[in-house]
Amino acid sequence: MENLKDNILKADTLEALEGLRIEIFGKRGILSKEFIKLKDIPPQEKKAFAQNLNEQKEKLQSVFDDRYKEVKKIEIENILKSEKIDVSLYSNISNKASLHPVMETMDKIIDYFVSMNFAVESGPVVEDDFHNFEALNLPKYHPARDMQDTFFCGDGKLLRTHTSPVQIRTMKNSTPPIRMIAPGSVFRRDYDVTHTPMFHQIEGLVVDKKGVVSFANLKSILIDFLQYMFGDVEVRFRPSFFPFTEPSAEVDISCIFCEAKGCRICSHTGWLEVLGCGVVDPNVFDAVGYKDVSGYAFGLGIERFAMLLHRVPDLRTLFEGDIRLMEQFR
Ligand code: PHE
8 A cells, every 4th residue: 555655646647647546546446456355354354454444545545636736736837837928039020010101201301391490380180261261362252262172061160171271370379480391181072093082281381571581492492302302303393373372383393203204104294293382472471460571381292202202103092001002111
């Protein structure tokens, strides 16, 4: 019996213990065989023999149960140890996220103007008629309002159609000199290869005492900016019309795809239109109560820049959230 106890204590796997359980306590096990001997024992010794055997059995059983618990605990610990995940280990499977190309382009543009000492301003996306139109020299029923297919919200509110209302808000909240840009989303009822109902613009506004800021300043900063964005391109200013600037210009760069020879993307003109600008119309300064100042303003569509920089043929794909497109920008 003593060596059975030793065997139990030596067993160090549940499997070995199970073998011992069958060998000792099983139907045909050692203890059963001992009990069978009972029938050959003289009657007067039977009681003592049986009592002794039962005591031995109980002792062995309790040794076995204790050992079973111990071994089980050790095995669980081993499993936990072997399945532990070391989250600090290096893995070469990487799923790095990337900036959306529109945001990356926006950051690049902001970087340029911040380096030129422009402050970054913002305004609400749900605007009112005054800031989006009226104060920008776009009175009610002015035909130029049709240039911007507006989403109206009812109750006199609308989704801003450009970032120009931030010009008005910034001028009303501060005093000249002003040197600001305003990046943000804008909304128009438009949907085709180069238009989505939501897109992003960056507005620029510089205001100072009359005579300090001129169209020449506007030209020089925009030429520098466009060459920073697109490299060694030619820049051309074409007379245009915006209600809030006079004179106004649209700005083209020489086509970066065909070196101005003419291709499908530049409609065989050799030029790509990239932004609108001009000298701030006096009516705009009247609307915000500014006197004896002059200034210039410009506005550009960020998606247009991103499309040109990354050669994206259809603007709508930028907003479909297709992971295969995003992966190309990692
Ligand atoms: N707000 C104009 C647009 O959305 C762009 C612009 C801004 C033009 C400032 C001139 C000056 O088309």
